[in-house]
C-alpha cells in the first residue's frame with residue numbers, strides 16, 4: 001500500500017519567525033495517520049523547522065540542491081549539507097527551476113541520483129506547458145521527463161522516489177486539471193515507470209500539483225491513482241495546511 005504524501009511547497013516565502021509560528025499552530029493538529037505530511041521550505045528555514053517538528057508527524061524537505069557534494073559553486077547548497085540537517089525530502093526539477101534557473105532533464109537526473117545516494121528522498125516534478133497540452137503532448141512530455149530523470153536509478157531505490165505531476169498551466173493560476181484528467185496522466189506516468197521497473201512501479205507514489213486547496217483536495221485524493229498532492233499557495237496559511245493534510 002502506498003502512503004499518500006501531501007507536501008507544502010512554500011517557494012520563496014516566510015521568515016524563520018513566521019515558519020516557527022506556523023509549526024506551533026499546526027503541529028498538534030496534523031494527525032491524519034493515513035497521510036505523510038511534509039513542508040518544503042527555503043534553505044534558511046530548514047534547520048529550525050527540522051528541530052521544531054521533531055516528535056511531530058511533519059517531515060521537512062528542501063526545494064532544490066546541487067548535484068555535487070562540494071566545490072566552487074557559489075550560491076549553491078550541497079546534498080551533504082541537507083543531509084547534515086536531516087532533510088527527509090528534496091524537491092527536484094520543479095517547473096519554476098526548469099523555467100527560471102536552467103534546470104534540464106540532465107541536471108534533474110544528476111540531482112535525483114545524488115539525493116538517493118546521500119539518503120534524501122527526491123520529489124521529482126514533471127509536467128507540461130499549456131502549449132504542449134493544447135498540442136496533446138502531455139503524455140509524451142511527461143514520459144521523456146520521467147524516463148530521463150530516472151536514468152540509472154536502481155531497483156533498490158525506485159520506491160524512494162516520489163513523482164509530482166504538475167501541469168505548469170495549473171501552478172499558481174487557480175486552474176486545476178480535472179481530477180479525472182490528473183488521474184489519467186498519473187496512471188500513464190505509472191505505466192512509464194512500470195516500463196522501466198515492472199511491478200516496483202506500484203510502490204512509487206505519484207502526487208498531483210497545481211492549485212490544490214482545501215476545497216478540492218478530497219476530490220483529488222479520492223482518485224484511484226493519485227497518491228498525494230504538492231501544494232504551493234494554499235500551503236502557506238496554517239489553517240489551510242491543516243485542512244489539506246487532514247482532508
Ligand code: PEP
Pocket residue numbers: 009011166170171172173174209210211212230231232233234
Ligand atoms: C507548486 O508550487 O508546486 C504548486 C503546485 O503551486 P500551487 O499549488 O500554488 O499551484
